[in-house]
Amino acid sequence: MDSNFLQGKNPKTAIQKTAFQKPRHWVFTSVAILSLCGALVSTSGCTNLLRTIVVLTHDPNVKPEYDIVKKRVALVTTVDGMSTKDASALVMSNGFKALIKKELKKKVVFIDQEEVDRAFNDQPLESKNFAEIASQTGADCVIFVDIKDLKLKRDKTLYQGSCQCAVKVYEPDAGKSSVYQEEINDLVHPSGGKPITECTEAQFRGHYLSLLARRASRLFYKWDPNEDYAQDAAAAAL
Incomplete structure (x- = not known):
C-alpha cells in the first residue's frame, strides 16, 4: 500500500511537489554554470576574446585619399x-x-x-x-x-x-x-x-x-x- 496513503498524505499532492522540484533544481544548476562560465571568461579569457574581436573587425588596408567611385x-x-x-x-x-x-x-x-x-x-x-x-x-x-x-x-x-x-x-x-x-x-x-x-x-x-x-x-x-x-x-x- 502507498506510504503516502498510510501517512494520511494526498498522493496527488506529493507527485505535484516532486514534479516542481526537478525543474527548479535544473534552473538553479543552469544559472550556476552560466555564472561560472562568465567568471572564467572575465578573469582568464576576456583579453584574448577582445583581441580576437578587434582582429576580426579591424580592416588593415589603407583607405583611399580621394573617392572616385561612381x-x-x-x-x-x-x-x-x-x-x-x-x-x-x-x-x-x-x-x-x-x-x-x-x-x-x-x-x-x-x-x-x-x-x-x-x-x-x-x-x-x-x-x-x-x-x-x-x-x-x-x-x-x-x-x-x-x-x-x-x-x-x-x-x-x-x-x-x-x-x-x-x-x-x-x-x-x-x-x-x-x-x-x-x-x-x-x-x-x-x-x-x-x-x-x-x-x-x-x-x-x-x-x-x-x-x-x-x-x-x-x-x-x-x-x-x-x-x-x-x-x-x-x-x-x-
Whole structure:
C-alpha cells in the first residue's frame, strides 16, 4: 500500500511537489554554470576574446585619399608638364587606368583619352586650367599626374629609377585650385640598383613606371600596406 496513503498524505499532492522540484533544481544548476562560465571568461579569457574581436573587425588596408567611385574621370599624365604623348606618360597612364579598373571594377568611368588630350592641348601651354578641361569633357574630376626629373640609371652600370611625381585632382566647380594633391618623391628603386646587363632599358622603364602607377593609383582605392615589401624582389625577376 502507498506510504503516502498510510501517512494520511494526498498522493496527488506529493507527485505535484516532486514534479516542481526537478525543474527548479535544473534552473538553479543552469544559472550556476552560466555564472561560472562568465567568471572564467572575465578573469582568464576576456583579453584574448577582445583581441580576437578587434582582429576580426579591424580592416588593415589603407583607405583611399580621394573617392572616385561612381565618377567620370579625365586622366592627364605628363612628363615635365609637357606632352601627354611621351612614351613614359603613355606607359604611366595605361598602368594607372588598368590598376583603377582592376581594383574598382566598373565603378569608375574614364573619359576617352583622345578627347581629354584634345582639351588639354586647347589650354595655354604655361597656364593649364584643369577645371575647364573637366567641364569640356563632362568629367566629374580631372586627375593630373605630372612626372618630373625621371631618371632610370644610377650610373653607367646600374639601373635605378627615381623621379618627382605630383598627383592632383581638380573639379569643374572648384576653380583653378586643386581639391587634392599628393607628392610621390621617395620611389627610388631598386634600392641597390640593377645591373644594366640583366634587362633592356625599355624593360626597366616599364617596370619602374608600373610601380609608380601603383603608387599613384592607390591614392584612390584601398590597398594592403604590406605590398611594398616585395618591390626589390620584383626588380630582380626582370
